[in-house]
Amino acid sequence: MSSSYSVAPLALKLVRRFSPKEKRLEGLLARLKGLRGEAHWVFLQTHGMWTAGTEGELTVEIAQSGETTLHIDHRDYKLVKALESVPLFHFAVDKLAVHKQGKDEVSPWGVHIRVKRGELAQPPSESVEVSPLAFLAATAGLHRLARSCRLQAVQSALSKEVAAALLGASASRYKAFLELYGVRDGDEVLGALAALSAGTVKASRMPEEALAAELTTAREPPRNVRAYRCLLEHLIQRRRPEVGVRRVEGGLQLYSKSGEGSSQLNEALQAISREVLGRLETYQRVLEELKGGVRGNELKLAVGFSEQMGPCDLYMIASIVELIGLSGRVEATYVLATPLSYPMAAVSSLYAALELEALGRVELVLASEDVAVSKALAEYLADRAEECTLVYLAAGPTPQVLALSVELKRRLGDRAVLIPLAPKPAAAT
């Protein structure tokens, strides 16, 4: 491998394909279903406010330093600048590179400003195609939600591996999220891991206390920056990680399936395993509790969707439902979003509605942490659970979880089954 190749940035191209199988959907999910892949990225970047498409292709380059450069077509300049300027939106790359080929092609804004900023560039010679989620992970900023997006992208890319390791070898027959866009497993894993590592390396340059205050208890600052740096270097140099997930004592572990450079890579992967996959061990508890005590022929699920959750979580729930033979009994699943988790919940619900048949009819419910709204939500769910069992997978803000748990129990009694989405704590002996 030449030295120039080893330092060339890794280029991730946003997939534009999205042609899901026919299925009748309503509301926002119907709207999202009709849009191409890059519009899903705009939706996620704008905190679910816009669904604009782009004129040209989008590619993001990730350098070994963690620095990111977004390559855009000159016709999309205004859109990208607008994404950058609104504080609510998540977009934040280090550099912008604009492509304008051909003398005669007219730019909507002229090229003068781009020449002035040195933004005109050649497109990358080679790239790998990734889903809107992995692309979002590479192009989002360094705030708390962006870190959650990066972890969700890795979890989603490895969802089949995680389900197999946690629940059993042939855990699920369902397509993973990336397959919805026709993206290859290896490319998505490469892109998502590189985005996570680059984001962590960049965040490590920020003052530790400021970062800790931003991330809070729900998401702690990364502790293994050296491992992430090593992983990023490896990904950029080798380009083809074959990463697997196995279950070991103490939880889930990432490992390298390939022999090449595996000891260094394995060390880095093991060091970040807990941070990347630890939360998903909660599904072992969900499996046990669902197996244990759900009565009634007809079930409805209400999934509290916290800002740490993504498509992988719905994949895991569908896999569990199928594994324990409940798939025919789940009539509907309500994905309970808050204003913070709403864009990811919407894209994840779209995926679930299209692919995860075990979850029945999927409805995105946009609520909030207000106590009054949570009580109204409990009433709404109880109305829909007449003569059936409602399983509430509890996650999200404390006021919502508390109000929903108390109200659902009060209204439905034993027909409300409460399962916290948190790993099972060990009992003292």
Place this chain on the structure above:
Amino acid sequence: MRKVFTALFSFVRSKSGSINLPKPLYVEPAFTLYYPDMVYSNPRIAEVDLLVIFEGGYACVELKRRASRAAEDSLKYFVISLAQQPVFYAHSGSQGELGTVHHPTPFLVPWEKLRQQLVGDESQLSSYVESIAEGRKELFPLDNFLRLLLVYGSPSVCEALLSSPFLSRLSEKFQLVKTRFSQICAVKLIPCKSDPPHQAQGASGGPAPERVEKIVAVIPTLNSEVYQKLVAEAIECYADRISAREVILTCTRRSERDAVGILEMLEKSGRVQAYKEVVESGRGKDLEKAWAERISELCETSCVALFVGEVPKGVLTKLAESFARGERKPKLAVLVWKPKLDPERVIGCLKAGDLTETEKEVVLNVVEL
């Protein structure tokens, strides 16, 4: 289709500096937007002194005591190319100082003339501001999200969200949500199911607080001294309101540091008698179960269980189950952020043409379930 919005841009500016705008549907002073993370921090995204809502669009008005400040502030909007925020400025000072400004001047009009045109009947505006402030006490995060949709949302996203069954139900239940729905429908030119209410009703006030003697606070890890201070202040405030004199801070070994921080602050002010209790997993019991059981034991009849921050979900579900079994069921309360908005002050500032100090902060407040 966007004829009124177009009319807004083709408004006429007379020689005296006044403008002729189409009649607005709503005028909302002190319009603040926050990032939708309502758990720990509330960074403000935007502050607009006056949001003027028309059919087909909205305009943002900034009020300035000094005309020269408008030119500096207007520079920050130059980068927002697609966000559709035409901003113009009203000043209550003299026009003469503009000669000393070194930047390009924005569109600047005397506030007195604009006030007559936009505000008109002040009592109507006053009751609107009061009803919004009242509604936001109950529905702050949701209202903030609907405001974000109003300003940033594309019409197609708004239309798809507003037609969802649960949000429709909320608009029937809460007047504030109904008002926001009709504003969004008007701005985005979406057919609205409900009649546009011109003045919202205030949210219904809750029952008078019952007397309780003890607060059992559930303290998870907070990792922030600032948050500890805010929690301590909120507990004191709540204790005053319900005349409670005793506070027990329950925590685990992991969150003990945070409980100690809050305890020290409560002891320092001396308004309540406070102590902490560390819960540990007992024989055959996991920590979730042990904590839930201890909260239940501590909560007697004249007691309130107050949940702070991100309490482990297992503790919450176990408590809900134990209450449903008919074991002790104390009054429950949570800490949530609420905006600090004084409607009278807003109206007073509006008359003076300076809204810089109106909704500057949000505070942690206790809300009972």
